[in-house]
Amino acid sequence: MLGNQWYAVLPMRSVGRRPVPIRRFGSDLVLWRGSDGAIRCAFDACPHRGAALSRGRIVDGALSCRYHGLSFADDGRCRHIPAHPSRDRSDLCLRMFPVREARGLVWVFNGHDSSLPELPWTDEIDAHLQSDGAPTLDITDRFDVSYLRVMENLTDYHHVPFVHRGLVPIKPEVTRFEAWREGQHVHTEGAMGGLEAETDIYGPCFAVLSFAGTARFAVCATPIDEGNTWLFARYSQCLVRFPGLTLLATWLLGQFDYRLLQKLQDAPVWRSQRLADPADIRRYTLLPADQGVRLYFEMHAELAS
Ligand code: FES
Ligand SMILES: [Fe+2]
Structure with a gap:
């Protein structure tokens, strides 16, 4: 499977109020709508102890892990650690993918090129x-x-x-x-x-x-x-x-x-x-x-x- 490509992964309407698990290009991914309603995509594994984030929920616009409640902002940064509210959170970050919503589909770019190419469906x-x-x-x-x-x-x-x-x-x-x-x-x-x-x-x-x-x-x-x-x-x-x-x-x-x-x-x-x-x-x-x-x-x- 090729890296650095845009892939259509799901119809946009399939992503509602809950995180959605999908498997694409050999990886388990989670899709969810961030605080602005736009769809986000990350590896479906919590950076704390690996639980599937798709089992969590959206709380105040942040993706909250079901296991110990760590929550993640739109950019993937950890926003809150319930057990240790004042601990440094900078080492807890989701691995995010670039996302576009177009033609009724969610498109995910499986790479990290800084200059993203145009979607194939122009x-x-x-x-x-x-x-x-x-x-x-x-x-x-x-x-x-x-x-x-x-x-x-x-x-x-x-x-x-x-x-x-x-x-x-x-x-x-x-x-x-x-x-x-x-x-x-x-x-x-x-x-x-x-x-x-x-x-x-x-x-x-x-x-x-x-x-x-x-x-x-x-x-x-x-x-x-x-x-x-x-x-x-x-x-x-x-x-x-x-x-x-x-x-x-x-x-x-x-x-x-x-x-x-x-x-x-x-x-x-x-x-x-x-x-x-x-x-x-x-x-x-x-x-x-x-x-x-x-x-x-x-x-x-x-x-x-
Ligand atoms: S594994 Fe996600 S909060 Fe612990
Ligand atoms: Fe055919």
Whole structure:
């Protein structure tokens, strides 16, 4: 899992009045709303004797540990030690992560770069995703596979007539396929059996897909740990635009793509892929239609070095 990256970790609405435990990029984290209502993130371990801070509560805008009541301010500094109110507190500080709230999601930067990069889901990407102001549908879930299996699948169109045989009956020959990479952006587009598809990947875990120019979705595949992935998908479509039916059509698209295609049909194949190291694809024999896979892993290796 790559350091110094922004990762979407949870919908903003999932963080309310109580601390929330999550596991992301192999670490146990706690999210909570500070005194100003903004979401904070720290390792979920009290610097006193290691109890999970997510078992605590928010008292007067400070995160209070359940075990001995030490409380921590918005910047992670210890504000109060109930057993020793006048003791020096400077050695008791939480290990905090930079946080942003955007697109309805909580984003956590798993590093300590002083100059934080822009979020991968930029305003331009958002405008493209919802260019016509259509309603969107959000789906969150988790998969028991590495995020790399999910990401590589997003640029791969030639699995469709096989993995999704019963649901998307198209001819298997790829009649057009192009892929290029610019820094942390990988673009692929192709056509097969009359189906046109386009994918843009930004960084290790975020992608925007478009099918037949009418169905679009954004995907965040955030590592929980080496072998598990937290997935967020936001769907929109512009094929059906009748009042009252637009939302239903978007909901059907999300259910069809996510529940039937990805969860029921893609995920068992992802689980079956055998790689000792999920990031080491040297055992793959890549075809021209896998050019997006090659470029994605090339970018991933660069980010890891
Ligand atoms: S372990 Fe948190 S206050 Fe003691
Ligand atoms: Fe698929």
